[in-house]
Amino acid sequence: MSKLAIPRGIIYHTAVQDIFYLLRAAFARLNKKHGIEKFENEFAAYMGAKYCVAFPFARTALYYALRAKNITKGHEIIMPPITIKPMLDVVLACGLKPYSSTSTPIPSVSI
Numbered sequence: 001m002s003k004l005a006i007p008r009g010i011i012y013h014t015a016v017q018d019i020f021y022l023l024r025a026a027f028a029r030l031n032k033k034h035g036i037e038k039f040e041n042e043f044a045a046y047m048g049a050k051y052c053v054a055f056p057f058a059r060t061a062l063y064y065a066l067r068a069k070n071i072t073k074g075h076e077i078i079m080p081p082i083t084i085k086p087m088l089d090v091v092l093a094c095g096l097k098p099y100s101s102t103s104t105p106i107p108s109v110s111i
Contacts, residue, residue, distance in 0.1 A: 059086045066094045 036054055044052035055061035066077075073095030079087070081100040091098045 059090050062087060063090045063094065066091070066096065071096060 040052040040054050043054075044050065053064075055064070071077075071094070074097065076097045076099050077091050078101055079091065079098050081102050088098055
């Protein structure tokens with residue numbers, strides 16, 4: 001099994017699963033590229049923005065949104081008190097300090 005480090009943790013999977021995923025992603029891009037671009041353009045026009053970028057996962061969108069804002073490491077990010085671990089991992093991967101909206105620090109968890 002290979003390990004792939006990403007902001008949400010470590011994923012264990014086989015080489016066959018990797019190849020299947022890559023082929024599926026490649027064909028999806030070929031078949032749906034026009035639809036994704038159409039959505040991005042229409043949503044940008046609706047929002048009155050020049051550009052729009054669609055992300056396949058919320059954690060990916062959060063990561064790039066935080067990076068685009070140039071928030072320096074060590075700053076605090078207010079998060080809902082109930083959230084999923086991948087979102088917390090993204091905030092930590094950006095070097096930020098997560099705080100729950102109840103004004104208490106979210107404890108660090110070592111796995």
